Amino acid sequence: MQHDTKFSKIGLIAGNGDLPEKIISQCINSGIDVFVILITDNLPSSISKVQSVKLNIGSVGKAIKTLKEEKVEQVVFAGGLKRPKLLSLSLDAGGIKLLARITKAKFNGDNKLLTTVIGFFEDNGFEIVGADEILEDALVTMGQLGMVKPDQRQKEDIEVGKEIAKKIGELDIGQSVIVQDGVVIGVEAIEGTDGLIQRCSELQMEKKGGVLVKVKKPGQDSRVDLPTIGPVTIMKAYENGLSGIAVEAGGALIIDKEEVIKMADEYGLFLIGV
Amino acid sequence: MQHDTKFSKIGLIAGNGDLPEKIISQCINSGIDVFVILITDNLPSSISKVQSVKLNIGSVGKAIKTLKEEKVEQVVFAGGLKRPKLLSLSLDAGGIKLLARITKAKFNGDNKLLTTVIGFFEDNGFEIVGADEILEDALVTMGQLGMVKPDQRQKEDIEVGKEIAKKIGELDIGQSVIVQDGVVIGVEAIEGTDGLIQRCSELQMEKKGGVLVKVKKPGQDSRVDLPTIGPVTIMKAYENGLSGIAVEAGGALIIDKEEVIKMADEYGLFLIGV
Structure with missing residues (x-):
């Protein structure tokens, strides 16, 4: 065991997505040993x-056994997972145990599911x-991140969005909403933030001007599933006319915070921590 | 004034939509005099x-003046309205008065907006x-409407959907959700029920099996904006793999209740009042 870090x-x-590689390169840069478990059909964009x-x-079960053989003590979950098709799920003994627990928890959203998964890994000593x-x-830090400022109307939309997104999160449905002129244009559920942004280009007045608000679900375990934005979010927001x-x-x-802020500035989007 | 009806x-x-014509033909059949105000860019499918x-x-203002000239005492609102583009809104004096009231009400959704519109017409004597x-x-009446029965899992999804849809309605966001295996696949906001159904074909597990649940928003004035389904809803639900x-x-x-039930039976969809 290392005691110096x-x-x-x-x-x-x-x-999937960009988050796993960010963690891997951070580990490499900081000299932290890392062992990666990739998941079929959910591969990161690169590693x-x-x-x-x-x-x-x-x-x-195999994952837990492998992590133990590799002398891993700390586990990080990062990246998105497509909802597995129950019919095609080939479970090993550990998988069956976990699924039994999940079934017992009778989850209606992701929160309880994740809590159950975390608990299972913790009970296995990680x-x-x-x-x-x-x-x-x-x-994300509080306050304006780029150069563009929201105007008064947009500030009000952010307030509406924050309130509604928190309530949507409480229901364990999703993390993001798009608001325009006080009206909730779209609510994220299983389609994800990119899907939400994309369809909202058709729903906005004058086809532009909406504000995306993304928050952590109340009750969400921040060790597993923090809401994330990146260059793709900014690109999609710009392409679909968000302000x-x-x-x-x-x-x-x-x-890629630096890159993200630079893109937001270039595209004339405000980016703000609230 | 007629006192016999x-x-x-x-x-x-x-x-827009089919609802206005249903009301007109019902009025014709029942011998009720009806005068229709059509709204540019929001015409019904036929009348x-x-x-x-x-x-x-x-x-x-013109609408109110016309209704008074026509000796109308009772007003029915029916059909959908596209969100008007504020910039292209050409308001008459009555329109300006109503908009002033709407602006004062600071609505975040449709409910307060509709309440304000109703109040305005009531204050004008209707x-x-x-x-x-x-x-x-x-x-809609309580219980099964067609021949197909939901199974146990689908019944549970209906319960989840009802609870979530009511909460979404409380927030004045939308009336419908789609649920599959206990998970909220999609939430309706400004895109409407058809838009929700359409995008859910991509989001369902095995691309089919979701349940659409549509409810009245708590606090929604039922004199103006009752949730509606019709043949198009059934068609879209079938095409996009809902159960x-x-x-x-x-x-x-x-x-078109009879037609709707017949179609649901033919397509193997359950249809139920809850």
Whole structure:
């Protein structure tokens, strides 16, 4: 065991998107050992060369065994997972145990599901570490992040959006809403933030001007599923005529923060931590 | 004034869709005089030949003047309205008065807006009559409407959907949700029910099996904006792989009820009042 750093060997359970690679490169830069479990059908956009194994989403027992063999003590979950098709789920013994627990929890959304998954890994002796503990700089700070300022009307839309998004989050439905002139144009559920932004180009008045507000769900375990925005979010927001983005300060991550702020400035979008 | 029927001359303020014509033909069949105000850019799919005038959505003063000249005492609102573009809104004096009231009400959704519009017409001496008072048979009744029964899992999804849809309605966001295996797949906001159904074909597991639940918003004035389903809803639900539809008994209308039930049976969809 290493006592000179906050982290011993990290086991990264990686889903899709850009987040897993950000964590891997941060680990490499900080000299933290990392072992990656990739999940079939949910591969990250790219990853640096590190020790890794690719497993089926149902191979939970295998994952735990591998992490133990690799002497991993701390586990990070990062990246998105497509909802597995129950019929095609090939579960190993550990997977069956976990599914039994999940079924018992009778989840209606992601929160309870994640809590159950975390609990299962904890009971197997792992400490769960949040992505934000590794990517400290990525956590959104309060206040304006780029150069563009929201006007009064947009500030009001941010307030409406924050309130509604929190309530939508309480119901464990989604993390994001788009608001325009006080009206909720769209609510995110399973389609994700990009899907929400995309369809809202048709729904906005004058086809532009909406504000995206993304917050952490109340009750959401921040060790697993912090809301994230990145360059793709900014690109989509710009392409679909949004006027800006507000994300929860201390409750969300920005991937490639410098790049994201630069893009927002170039595209004339405001970007603000609220 | 006629004292032999419940209704004197009806003024129908018609939006788009099938509902206005249903009311007109019901009035014709029942011998109720009806005068229709059509709204530019929001014309119904078709209407029978009755007295009518086409007005701009901003011509509120003209609408009230016309209804008074036509000796209308009772007004029915029916059909959908596209969100007007504020910039292109050409308001007459009455329109300006109404907009001032709307602005003062600081609405974030449709409810307060509609309440304000109703109040304005009431203050001008009209009685507001709900579409369901004319189309009595169209109001959804409790229980199974067609031959197909929801299974246990679908019944649970209906319960989840009802609870979530009511909460979404409380926030004055929308009336419908789609649920599959306990998970909220999609939430309706400004895109409307058809838009929600359409995008959900991509979001369902195995691309089919979701349940549409549509309810009246708590606090929604049932004289103006009862949730409605019709043949198009059934068609879209079938095309996009839903397994059934649950609508609020006593709180929603079915247009062409016989036809709708027949179609649901043919397509193997359950249809249920809850």
